Structure formats: C-alpha cells, structure tokens
Amino acid sequence: MALPPLDSPQWQSPWRAFTWGLRSITQTILTLVLFATYLGIGALAHDTHFSLLWALCSTLFVWAGPAQIILITTLGSGATIIQSAIAVTVSAIRLFPMVVSVLPLMRTPTTRRRELFFAAHLTAVTLWVECHRFLPQVPRERRIAFVNGLGFGLVSVCLTANTVGYFLAANLTQTLGAAILMLTPLSFLFSTARNSREAADVVALALGVLLYPIAAKMNSGLDILVSGLVAGTIAYGVHWWREVRA
Amino acid sequence: MSYAQLIGDWQALVVLFVAGVVPNQIWRMLGLWFGGGIDEGSELLVWVRAVATAILAGVIAQIVVQPPGALASVPDALRYGAVAAGLIVFLSTRRSIFAGVVSGELFMLAGKWWLG
Numbered sequence: 493m494a495l496p497p498l499d500s501p502q503w504q505s506p507w508r509a510f511t512w513g514l515r516s517i518t519q520t521i522l523t524l525v526l527f528a529t530y531l532g533i534g535a536l537a538h539d540t541h542f543s544l545l546w547a548l549c550s551t552l553f554v555w556a557g558p559a560q561i562i563l564i565t566t567l568g569s570g571a572t573i574i575q576s577a578i579a580v581t582v583s584a585i586r587l588f589p590m591v592v593s594v595l596p597l598m599r600t601p602t603t604r605r606r607e608l609f610f611a612a613h614l615t616a617v618t619l620w621v622e623c624h625r626f627l628p629q630v631p632r633e634r635r636i637a638f639v640n641g642l643g644f645g646l647v648s649v650c651l652t653a654n655t656v657g658y659f660l661a662a663n664l665t666q667t668l669g670a671a672i673l674m675l676t677p678l679s680f681l682f683s684t685a686r687n688s689r690e691a692a693d694v695v696a697l698a699l700g701v702l703l704y705p706i707a708a709k710m711n712s713g714l715d716i717l718v719s720g721l722v723a724g725t726i727a728y729g730v731h732w733w734r735e736v737r738a
Numbered sequence: 739m740s741y742a743q744l745i746g747d748w749q750a751l752v753v754l755f756v757a758g759v760v761p762n763q764i765w766r767m768l769g770l771w772f773g774g775g776i777d778e779g780s781e782l783l784v785w786v787r788a789v790a791t792a793i794l795a796g797v798i799a800q801i802v803v804q805p806p807g808a809l810a811s812v813p814d815a816l817r818y819g820a821v822a823a824g825l826i827v828f829l830s831t832r833r834s835i836f837a838g839v840v841s842g843e844l845f846m847l848a849g850k851w852w853l854g
C-alpha cells in the first residue's frame with residue numbers, strides 16, 4: 493500500500509486522511525512488535541492479579557508500554573502507590589521531548605492547541621518513529637487526522653493483544669503461559685537496545701539490568717529507583733566524559 | 739473466568755489513575771503546553787533519558803530474576819539462557835527485534851521440553 497500523492501483529491505476529506513492513517517498500521521513491522529509486547533502485558537496483568545478491565549484501561553489511558561510494565565511489576569510486587577508513581581513518572585519524562593518534537597510536524601499557523609490533544613496523548617515511541625517516516629508523505633493540513641487514525645489503529649491492536657494475552661495466560665498450559673510472559677522482557681530489551689543511539693543509552697540499559705539484582709538485595713522497596721538512578725547517572729557520566737569534556 | 743476477575747474493583751482503577759495515568763500523562767501535557775523552546779539535546783534531558791532507560795532495564799531484570807506467575811515455573815538457568823540466546827541473535831541479525839524475541843522464546847521452550 494502506497495499513500496496517495498500529496499496533491500491527490502484523496503486527501504481532501506479529513507476522514508479519508510484518518511482512514512489512510514488507520515491503514516498505515518499494516519505497513520510497519522512495529523505493529524507486530526507492539527502486538528507481541530501487549531500480548532505479554534495482558535498475560536503479565538493476569539499473572540499479577542489485575543483485572544482485564546484494569547489492563548485495558550492502562551493501555552487506553554497510559555499508552556506507554558514501559559510505564560505499564562513498571563506499574564504492573566511494582567504494584568504487583570508490593571510497592572506503595574507513591575513508589576510506583578515515582579518510577580512511572582521518571583520513565584515518562586522521555587515523552588516530553590517526544591511530544592515537543594513531534595507536534596511541530598503537524599501544526600499549521602491556524603492549529604489550536606486542543607486539536608493536538610489526541611496526537612499528544614497518542615505519542616509514544618512507536619508513533620514518534622512512524623510520524624517521522626509517514627508525515628512527509630501527508631499534506632500538512634491533514635496530518636492531525638492521519639496521526640489520529642494511525643494512533644487509533646495502534647491502540648486497537650494493543651487492546652486486542654491485551655485481551656488475547658490475558659485469556660491465554662488464564663487458559664494455557666504453564667509452559668506456554670511462561671512463554672507469553674517472557675515476551676515482555678525480551679521485546680522491551682531488544683526494542684530499547686535498538687533505539688539506543690548513544691553510548692550512554694547502551695550503558696544505561698546494560699548497567700540497569702546488571703545493577704537491579706544487587707539493588708534488590710538491599711530490599712528497600714525502592715530497588716528499581718535505586719538501580720535506575722545509579723545506573724542512569726553512571727551512563728550520563730560516560731556521556732559527559734566522552735562528549736562534553738572532549 | 740469470573741466477572742470479578744474481568745472487571746476487578748474500583749479501588750484498583752483509582753490506583754491505576756493515581757500511580758499510572760497521572761504521573762505518565764503529565765509529561766505529554768507539559769509537552770503540549772510548553773512545546774517550543776526546549777532543546778532536545780540538553781544535558782538535563784540526556785541524564786533523564788539515561789535514568790529512564792536504566793529504570794526500564796531494572797524492570798526487565800526484575801521480571802527475569804523474580805518472575806511472576808507461570809514464568810516462575812521455568813528454571814533460572816533457562817530464563818537467563820533465553821535472554822542470552824535472544825541477545826546473541828539480536829546482535830548478529832543487525833538488531834532484528836523480531837529475530838531476537840523469537841530465538842529467546844524458542845530457546846526457553848526447547849529447554850523446557852528437553853527438561854521434561
């Protein structure tokens with residue numbers, strides 16, 4: 493499927509643009525990765541005793557895979573609401589520069605802020621990547637409709653995956669249930685590694701994995717925050733040593 | 739599966755909003771309101787991104803080291819082996835997420851089958 497040329501009458505209606513956005517989810521391997529990830533999140537929610545409605549609401553209203561697994565894992569292992577909220581909010585700070593960099597791609601001089609609300613809500617790493625790929629092929633005045641369609645499609649795929657994962661975890665044999673739960677760490681590890689552009693990102697990822705078991709031994713209840721702050725700060729130190737000092 | 743299991747209680751949904759939705763969404767809304775004038779490459783954001791990545795890495799480790807539910811039935815060595823096998827394939831296929839995930843899964847399933 494190729495998008496119509498920029499001057500095509502296909503783009504005259506915002507609804508057509510929305511539909512083109514919706515159909516574009518079939519044009520990216522990331523849709524498949526998202527499906528696998530959210531299959532895992534559904535299974536994880538089941539095995540940590542959250543309801544299906546809870547899992548679906550978390551996908552709909554949080555719409556950020558890392559924040560969702562941080563929330564499920566920390567709450568599921570007995571962290572307090574405050575501890576979970578801190579871990580979630582730190583993981584979500586990266587959404588700020590993403591929103592800041594993606595909205596100008598679809599803004600026109602007459603765009604009102606509220607028209608961008610859904611685009612801002614839908615912004616997460618997948619949409620951010622796809623916007624940079626697709627939007628140059630979409631007329632500027634139809635980009636918001638296109639992004640809303642693309643995001644609507646991705647959210648629908650993930651809600652379906654959550655539901656399937658939840659029921660699979662409830663009904664499958666233990667081995668297959670374990671396989672679905674294993675999708676979450678594997679897909680997050682590799683998608684984060686793939687998005688790592690700088691040395692600091694790689695160090696943060698590797699050290700974060702290695703330091704967690706040590707932090708967990710201290711049993712402070714803040715394990716994730718402690719290992720994250722230490723590993724992240726060391727990674728920043730590496731960045732500083734290589735880039736700023738040089 | 740029971741009704742209660744599918745819907746859950748309202749307290750859990752309140753916790754979802756207080757601990758999950760609000761702390762997450764606040765950053766998107768700040769981005770929407772104060773869009774211009776932020777330098778994406780600023781040093782503070784580099785540090786923030788590193789800490790966020792390391793927190794996510796910690797959660798990945800937590801699921802593998804202290805596995806929830808059915809995953810706890812898989813021996814430690816198999817879970818660690820699955821991550822290692824996936825990583826090797828991921829790195830040797832020019833960072834294919836798909837190949838890495840599939841190989842990790844196959845390693846774990848094959849090991850489970852082998853052990854009986």
